[in-house]
Amino acid sequence: MSATAALVRLPVWRARMVMCVLLAAFGVLAARTLYLQSMRTEFLQEKGQARYSRVLEIPGTRGRVLERNGEALAISTPVQSVWAIPGDVDANGPQLQELARLLGVEARELRKRFADTTRDFVYLKRQIAPEQAEQVARLGLAGIYQHREYRRYYPGGEVTAHVVGFTGVDEAGQEGVELAFQASLGGTPGSRRVIKDRLGQVVEDVESIRAAQDGQDLTLAIDGKIQSLAFAALKSAVAAHKAKAGALVAIDVRTGEVLALANLPSFNPNNRARLSGAQLRNRVLTDTFEPGSTLKPFTVALALEQGKVNPGSLVSSGRESLRIAGYTIRDPHPDGTVNVAQVIQRSSNVGAAKLALSLQREDLWRMFERAGFGALPQLGFPGEAAGKLRPAATWRPVEQATMAYGHGISVSLMQLARAYTMFARDGELIPVTLLKSTQAAAGTRVLSARTARAVRGMLELAVQPGGTAPRARIMGWRVAGKTGTAHKQENGGYAADKYIASFVGLAPASEPRLVIAVMIDEPSAGQYYGGVVAAPVFSQVAQGALRLLNVPHDAPLEPVPLPGEGEEAREST
Amino acid sequence: MAKLNLLLLLVLVVCALGLVTSQHQARKLFTDLERAQARARELDVEYGRLQLEASTWGLHARVEKVAAGALGMRTPDARRVRVVTLEAAR
Numbered sequence: 200m201s202a203t204a205a206l207v208r209l210p211v212w213r214a215r216m217v218m219c220v221l222l223a224a225f226g227v228l229a230a231r232t233l234y235l236q237s238m239r240t241e242f243l244q245e246k247g248q249a250r251y252s253r254v255l256e257i258p259g260t261r262g263r264v265l266e267r268n269g270e271a272l273a274i275s276t277p278v279q280s281v282w283a284i285p286g287d288v289d290a291n292g293p294q295l296q297e298l299a300r301l302l303g304v305e306a307r308e309l310r311k312r313f314a315d316t317t318r319d320f321v322y323l324k325r326q327i328a329p330e331q332a333e334q335v336a337r338l339g340l341a342g343i344y345q346h347r348e349y350r351r352y353y354p355g356g357e358v359t360a361h362v363v364g365f366t367g368v369d370e371a372g373q374e375g376v377e378l379a380f381q382a383s384l385g386g387t388p389g390s391r392r393v394i395k396d397r398l399g400q401v402v403e404d405v406e407s408i409r410a411a412q413d414g415q416d417l418t419l420a421i422d423g424k425i426q427s428l429a430f431a432a433l434k435s436a437v438a439a440h441k442a443k444a445g446a447l448v449a450i451d452v453r454t455g456e457v458l459a460l461a462n463l464p465s466f467n468p469n470n471r472a473r474l475s476g477a478q479l480r481n482r483v484l485t486d487t488f489e490p491g492s493t494l495k496p497f498t499v500a501l502a503l504e505q506g507k508v509n510p511g512s513l514v515s516s517g518r519e520s521l522r523i524a525g526y527t528i529r530d531p532h533p534d535g536t537v538n539v540a541q542v543i544q545r546s547s548n549v550g551a552a553k554l555a556l557s558l559q560r561e562d563l564w565r566m567f568e569r570a571g572f573g574a575l576p577q578l579g580f581p582g583e584a585a586g587k588l589r590p591a592a593t594w595r596p597v598e599q600a601t602m603a604y605g606h607g608i609s610v611s612l613m614q615l616a617r618a619y620t621m622f623a624r625d626g627e628l629i630p631v632t633l634l635k636s637t638q639a640a641a642g643t644r645v646l647s648a649r650t651a652r653a654v655r656g657m658l659e660l661a662v663q664p665g666g667t668a669p670r671a672r673i674m675g676w677r678v679a680g681k682t683g684t685a686h687k688q689e690n691g692g693y694a695a696d697k698y699i700a701s702f703v704g705l706a707p708a709s710e711p712r713l714v715i716a717v718m719i720d721e722p723s724a725g726q727y728y729g730g731v732v733a734a735p736v737f738s739q740v741a742q743g744a745l746r747l748l749n750v751p752h753d754a755p756l757e758p759v760p761l762p763g764e765g766e767e768a769r770e771s772t
Numbered sequence: 773m774a775k776l777n778l779l780l781l782l783v784l785v786v787c788a789l790g791l792v793t794s795q796h797q798a799r800k801l802f803t804d805l806e807r808a809q810a811r812a813r814e815l816d817v818e819y820g821r822l823q824l825e826a827s828t829w830g831l832h833a834r835v836e837k838v839a840a841g842a843l844g845m846r847t848p849d850a851r852r853v854r855v856v857t858l859e860a861a862r
Contacts, residue, residue, distance in 0.1 A: 263823075271827045276820045354827030401806050402799045427832035675850040746847075749855070756851040 251394050252405060259386025260349060261370050262414030264363055264377070266423040267456075267635045272363050273377065275349040275370065279332030280325040286316040287342030294340060301335050302327065325368060326350045351377075355423070357465035358430045361481045362421055362457075362633070364581075365468040374479065376419065376633065378581045386414040418635040420456030425449060425744045429459040432739040433717070437463045440722035440732050446482035447736065448616045449715045449744060452705075455620070455629040455640035457578075458713070458744065460484075482718065485582040487609040491685030492546045492667075492729070492770060493703050494567075494605030496622065496654050499543055501566045502554045504650045510540045510657065514550040521549050523597040528552045544660040545768040546667045546682060548604050555603030556596070563599065564591035569645045570618040571628060572610050578633055586610040605683065612701075616716035619703050622658065622679075623711035626651040655679055659708045662734075667770045669762035671704055671734035673742040675752040679711075680704025680737060682729030684770045687721065697721050702733035706741040709753040715740055728770050 235243065264273035281302060290298065290313075299306035302324040312321045325348065327335075332345055351366045353359070364375020371385070372378035389411030394403040429447050437445040449459040466478040480486060502508050515537040520529035530549050542550035555563060567573065573588030587609045598607045610618075613631070620642070621628045627642030646654075658679035662671045667682045683701035686693035701718045705711040717733040717740075726732055839845040 263820075270830065271823050274820050274824050274827075276824060277817055352824050354824055354831065356831075358831075358833070400803055403802060424832055431833065746850070746853070751855045751857055752850070 251396075252392055253395050253401075254390050254392050254408065255401075257389040257391060257411035258347070258349070259388045259411040260413050261351070261366075261386050262384045262416045264384070265416060265418045266355075266359075266421045266426070267418060267458075268423060269418075270423045272355045272359050272419065272421070272423075273351055273353050275351050277329065277347050278326040278350045279329060279335075279345045280348050281323045281327065281332065281335055281343065281345050283313065283321055283323055283344065284319055284342045285313045285321060286319075288313045289341045294338060298323075298335065298338060298340065298343070301331060301338075353468040355426075356469065357467050358427050358461070359421065359423075360465050360468045361462040361483075362419065362426075362460050363468065365471065374581065375481070376417065376580075379579050379633075380417050384414045384417055387412040420451070420454075420458060420633055420635050421460065422458045422744075422747070424747050425740070426459040426461065428743040428747075429740045430461040430463075430465075432736050433461050433463055436717075436719060436732065436736045439724065440719060440726060441724040442719045442732075443721040443723075444477070444480075444482055445720065445736075446486075446612050446718045447715065447740065448483045448612055449713055449740060450616050450620065450631055452620055452623040452629070452711050452714055453639055454636050455631045456636055457631055457633050459740070460633075481580075481582070482720070483612045484576070484578065484580050485584050485611070487584045487586045487611050488699050488718070488720075489608065489685045489688060490605040490610050490615055490701065491683035491699070492548075492551075492604050493615060493681050493683035493701055494608070494610075495543055495546065495551045495603065496658060496681055497566055497570055497618070498551050498555050498558075498563065498603040499539060499657065500622075500646055500650050500654045501558060501563060502539070503653055504646055505558065505562070507557055508539050508554070510538070510653055512539050513537070514539055514542055514553055515547060519549060521552050521600065523552075523556075523600055524595070526597045528600060540657045540660055543654070543657040543681060544663075544666045546604075546661070546770045551603040552600035555600050560591045560594050560599045563602065564588070564594070566645075567602075567608065569628070570621065571614050572608065572618065576611070576613050576617060576631060578613070578631060580633065583613075584611045586614055605685065612716050612718050615701075615703055616714050619705065619714045619716070621645045622651050622655050623705045623714050624651075655705065655708060655711075658705065662704070664762055665768060666730075667728070667768045668702060668704075668730035668734040669767055670730060671702060671738050671741075672759040673706070673738050673745075674759050675754055675756050676706055676741070676745055676750070677708035677754045678704055678706040678738075678741060679708040680734070682734060682770055684727060684729045698727040700727055700729040700732040702729050702737045704734075704737045704741065706745060707750060707753045712748060712750050713741060713744055715744075730767060730770060 261275045263271050266272055295309060296306050299309050304324060309323065312323065336345065349370055351370060353363060353365065355363065362375055364377040365373055366377050367373050372381040377384065389409040391407045392405040393401045394405060396402045429449060433445045433447050445463045447459065447461045448457060450456070451458050460483050462480070462482050464478045466474055513536060520527050528548050530547050537545065537547045537550045541547065542554065567588055573586055575583050575585045594602065601607050617631050618628065624642055625648040626644055626646035628645045629640035629642040658681055659677060660666055661682070662668045662678055662680055668680060671678055671680050681703055685699050686695070687697040687699055689697065699718060699720055700722055703714070703716040706713050715737050717736045719732045722732045
């Protein structure tokens with residue numbers, strides 16, 4: 200052991216080796232850094248961001264549907280939906296009972312859903328009230344979650360059910376205006392990226408991924424007051440006459456707006472548990488029927504327009520019947536001679552048929568076509584019916600005659616009401632709309648003003664004593680209109696004891712503001728004439744609507760007496 | 773030179789502190805904004821609900837029933853209504 204021994208030099212290679220190892224370690228670190236920094240940088244940054252940044256959903260609410268005065272007809276409000284992850288649910292008997300009670304479902308049903316642990320998501324109950332949802336949350340059960348949804352409410356209920364329609368559980372329109380204007384009503388949810396702090400509060404807005412788009416509000420032409428008046432009047436008429444169904448539409452002649460559109464039977468759009476097809480049908484727009492005598496004014500108008508006759512021309516002796524190809528047209532209630540005006544006033548089938556036969560069938564067809572029959576009314580409403588108007592070349596002579604009083608042609612009530620705007624607007628047919636509009640409607644001329652006024656005069660005669668619809672009169676305003684009573688078509692023929700009673704009227708007659716069309720399907724309480732069944736509904740609705748619209752009176756304010764014995768003409772069916 | 777450096781250092785520190793403070797301020801304000809927006813949404817929902825309630829209370833059928841039943845009102849006879857036409861508006 201000497202001092203020199205301590206100074207023994209270690210072999211150089213050892214130091215070199217240590218240095219190499221260290222260098223290699225550094226090399227590995229550098230390579231790793233390089234790899235992480237360049238190759239995996241995106242992935243890592245994403246992971247890092249995920250610690251603090253979150254993507255939030257921004258709901259886009261569906262627009263409201265309003266009536267013309269701003270009263271809401273359909274509104275979305277938030278509700279909660281309760282769902283569960285079956286595998287995570289841990290609830291004892293009483294808790295389960297309590298949950299079932301809060302949700303309003305059977306405990307047995309809940310147990311069944313929780314048993315299926317293969318699924319990660321089951322709805323327990325969708326769309327419950329927020330207060331109820333809070334109680335569920337307070338139970339503090341594991342594996343039970345909630346999320347917010349929107350539910351549509353319809354304050355108008357059955358009164359506006361057919362116009363507004365309804366949405367499905369996911370807020371997509373399914374019927375009516377809700378479906379027709381889905382594109383503008385529907386909102387699109389957006390999302391944004393934010394930074395959240397430890398407490399879960401949003402501290403910074405990073406970026407907006409997609410801006411949420413709220414749906415636009417939609418203002419309808421419907422007037423809530425007139426609508427509820429119309430619905431009530433129709434409802435009592437349908438009940439009083441034990442009818443199968445009824446429909447009514449009221450059009451503002453100045454703007455072409457649909458002020459009221461009512462259907463019966465109706466339904467409650469807020470609770471659609473038991474719905475039948477009959478309740479859902481919008482008879483004004485989607486159903487067509489043979490209009491019967493309400494079509495006579497068009498035949499008469501064409502005959503007048505072509506200068507073939509004038510209102511005083513004699514058409515029929517009143518007792519004659521018309522035989523065409525083995526088919527007899529007769530007036531069941533003959534009542535003296537019939538001139539052109541009386542064809543409408545007393546609704547003479549023979550008279551209308553004779554006028555029609557004096558015209559070219561192509562001209563008659565063109566008249567109906569220009570009145571809008573056989574074509575969609577272009578309201579954009581789902582399921583609108585175009586009706587049926589066969590080409591003139593296929594008409595047989597007897598059909599040309601019966602077409603004059605509305606047989607062999609089918610129309611919807613909306614088409615019929617719209618066609619009558621030509622008599623209300625001195626010969627102009629106007630487009631109709633379900634949306635509120637402030638502009639005067641631009642019409643297309645179909646008749647000369649002179650003819651239109653002459654027909655309007657005849658329509659006014661029809662509601663006077665001696666006409667078919669004296670019950671359509673109202674106090675303070677002159678009205679005009681035409682009744683229709685048609686046998687219902689069934690299995691390709693006409694049912695002997697089933698009728699459709701209708702009435703289309705204008706008010707006030709001096710300067711029409713409203714066209715109201717009423718249809719009562721299968722009145723079966725004894726009365727079935729349009730003048731008895733449908734005209735009173737017109738009268739009630741017109742009276743109220745004219746008052747609500749502040750239309751000045753054009754007749755003396757004397758009570759209108761009910762028609763006396765023999766003052767009411769019986770209509771031919 | 774050293775003096776200038778010191779001064780720059782000071783400026784730097786002040787700037788850094790300013791940045792931190794303003795960032796903090798921004799976040800605080802943002803939270804406030806967020807809270808206000810949430811409140812706005814809540815109020816919006818509330819507004820919708822109230823509108824719904826108003827529509828339900830204001831149903832024409834109900835108003836008519838209350839007016840006719842509880843308040844004993846009725847629609848005036850047309851003879852007792854005077855319609856005034858504004859000449860200027862015609």
